[in-house]
Amino acid sequence: MKFFIDTANLAQIKEAHDLGVLDGVTTNPSLMAKEGIKGEANILKHYADICELVDGPISAEVLSTDFKSMVEEGKKLAAIHPNIVVKVPMIKDGVKALKYFTDNGIRTNCTLVFSAGQAILAAKAGATFVSPFIGRIDDSSWDGVELIAQIAQIYSIQGFKTEILAASIRNALHIVKCAEAGADICTCPLDSILGLLKHPLTDIGLAKFLEDAKKM
Numbered sequence: 651m652k653f654f655i656d657t658a659n660l661a662q663i664k665e666a667h668d669l670g671v672l673d674g675v676t677t678n679p680s681l682m683a684k685e686g687i688k689g690e691a692n693i694l695k696h697y698a699d700i701c702e703l704v705d706g707p708i709s710a711e712v713l714s715t716d717f718k719s720m721v722e723e724g725k726k727l728a729a730i731h732p733n734i735v736v737k738v739p740m741i742k743d744g745v746k747a748l749k750y751f752t753d754n755g756i757r758t759n760c761t762l763v764f765s766a767g768q769a770i771l772a773a774k775a776g777a778t779f780v781s782p783f784i785g786r787i788d789d790s791s792w793d794g795v796e797l798i799a800q801i802a803q804i805y806s807i808q809g810f811k812t813e814i815l816a817a818s819i820r821n822a823l824h825i826v827k828c829a830e831a832g833a834d835i836c837t838c839p840l841d842s843i844l845g846l847l848k849h850p851l852t853d854i855g856l857a858k859f860l861e862d863a864k865k866m
Contacts, residue, residue: 654672738758761781819836
């Protein structure tokens with residue numbers, strides 16, 4: 651399973667990259683706003699800066715909701731760098747845009763997916779990645795990881811090539827559960843990735859090793 655970091659913060663991206671496990675980056679308008687990145691020119695430059703840090707897929711989200719505008723915006727984003735993946739919302743015109751981008755050699759990430767039916771549509775339209783938001787599903791009293799497993803089973807049976815990118819990851823356990831359920835990728839905050847490092851027995855064992863080393 652590949653690891654993407656879900657942020658627009660360059661320092662966090664670099665830290666995850668330096669850890670040696672980072673395969674890509676996902677962003678969205680909310681994450682850009684959180685970093686104070688405003689205005690088209692600044693946003694495009696920020697995507698270019700991310701591409702300089704990470705040699706892997708970088709999801710850049712369109713802000714439009716109609717087909718024509720999404721296509722125009724997506725072309726502009728894709729022109730920034732070969733690693734850019736155009737992130738498109740799961741709406742009617744979004745599905746049309748996914749098909750257009752697929753037919754024109756532009757990779758896509760279908761975002762805001764909350765059902766297996768939506769995931770089927772995204773795959774039929776040729777999306778490179780599909781992003782089920784498991785944390786938000788959990789918030790609505792349903793099981794987000796179960797959706798990952800359902801999509802993985804459907805894609806396997808049908809032979810769809812779209813990769814399952816588990817999004818809205820809230821903690822390290824989500825990452826483990828998504829790996830078990832068949833996700834191809836997890837995209838998550840840096841804290842969730844670093845959370846995989848933690849176990850009290852590791853800390854106890856290391857402390858004991860260091861204590862014994864002093865006696866040598």
